[in-house]
Amino acid sequence: MTTAPTTESQETAPQQEKAKGAGKIVARTIPVSAIFPDPEQPREHFDEDKLNELAASMRKLGQLESIAVRPGPANTYLLIAGERRWRAAQIAGITKLRANVHLGVADGDPMTLAKQVAENVARADMTPMEEAKAFQRLVDAGYSIEEVAEMCGKSPAYVGWRIDLLQLAPAVQEAMAKGHLPVNLAWYVAKLAHDNQVRFLSRWVRGDFPAARDAEAFAQACAAEEKRQGEQGAMFVLADADEAAQALADDGQEPLFADLSNDEQERITVERKKLLGKIDRMSEIGTVLSEIATMEPGELALLLAGAPGGLAAQRQRITHLQSLAVKANKSLRDAQMAAAVRAGGTQATPEAAMEATQDSAVINHA
Structure with a gap:
């Protein structure tokens, strides 16, 4: 069990401290110049503006919270927690910091890493x-x-x-770090093969998608197509950005028939006619909704207040229709993106894709 910090008045070298009992914590004041970041520190980037703000606060109010360190090599200390305060102290010209020294901590100690991660995540400063x-x-x-x-x-x-x-290709990671790709969308992109991730990124940057939701649906459709073609012993390769943009523009319906049997194509044609007939009848619902939307509220109250269930029941029916319309719209959006993926991609055997990648690498390094 970790003990509470105790204060030692006499100077003690880090090497001597290192030999003391594991789990003990001593409170000390340490020169900033003797403190170094832990090479295992999970955070890699620090916001300069926020560091300057913290430096200004420390310059005016002093150090409000102790840092945590462990003994390091050659009379030094390695940070466990508080690297922002240490960096801000250097900006502020502060030469010493109060620190809780954790003794007997070995390099790569998982609990030390856990403390570092927990502190940084809690401060919401990590990318x-x-x-x-x-x-x-x-x-x-x-x-x-x-x-x-x-x-x-x-x-x-x-x-x-x-x-x-972590499954993102390096180029996609960089785009996300620079704010060019939203984190939520990046999660969907991470499900794709690296080559398709990069091709997807080029389309996103070009503005080929009406909204982030459309891009998410497109990425999901790509992942489904990768899986489908993988089960057939082929690889799904997205077309270049220009071809993809055209596929998005014209929906790419008929190219979806390419790998369907004649029987399946006939079935789809029959089912399509039935569905279109049902969709056409939606105009009747639209007419009713339009009439209700333009009615004077007082007149509408007189007409429906005395109906079974009253106005509340009629409003509930409209709300239910609205919910179904939202779900149907999502299904159509997903279908549109799936059609664009099927129309804007090609098949390649794993061997052919590997040869193409190798050829491209040779050309790029020539």
Whole structure:
């Protein structure tokens, strides 16, 4: 069990402290110049503006919270928690910091890493990729997703979503870090093969999607198509951005018939006619809704207040229709993106795709 900090008045070298009992914590004042960031620190980027704000606060009010360190090599200390305060102290010209020195902590200690991750995540200063890498390191150290979530005050789903981002291609990671790709959309993109991730990114940057939801649906459709073609022994390769934009524009309906049997094509043709007939009848509902929307409220009250269930029942019926319309619109959006994917992609055998990648690498390095 970790003990509360105690104060030692005499100077003690880090090497001597290192030999003391594991788990003991001593409170000391340490020169800033003797403190160094832990190479295992999960955070990689620090906001300069926020550091300057913290430096100004420390310059005026002093150090409000102790940092946590452990003995390092050659009379130095390595940070466990408080790197922002240490960096701000240097900006503010502060030469010494109060610190809780954790003794007997070995390099790569999983609990130390857990404390570093928990502190940084709690302060909401880590980038999504920093969180992803930190969570994965904790999992690699033997913690379960549930334990990581509990330590960091997050849900297991959140931790899992962040770890999934590690599947992003380097170029896509960089785009997300620069704010060119929303984190939520990046999670869907991470499900794709790296080559298709990069092709998808080019379309997103071009503005080929009306909204982020359309892009998410497109990425999901790509993942489904990758799986479908993979089961057939082929690889799904997205077309270039120009071809994809054209596919989005014209819906690409008939190219979807390409790998269907004659019987299946006939079935689809019959079912399409039935569905279109039903959709055509929706105009009747639209006429009724338009009439209700333009009625004077007092007149509408007189007409429906005395009807079975009253106005509340009629409004509930409209609300139900609205909910169904939202769901139907989502289904149509997903279908539109699926059609664009099927029309804007090609099939290749794994061997052919590998040869194409190798040829491209040779050309790029020539």
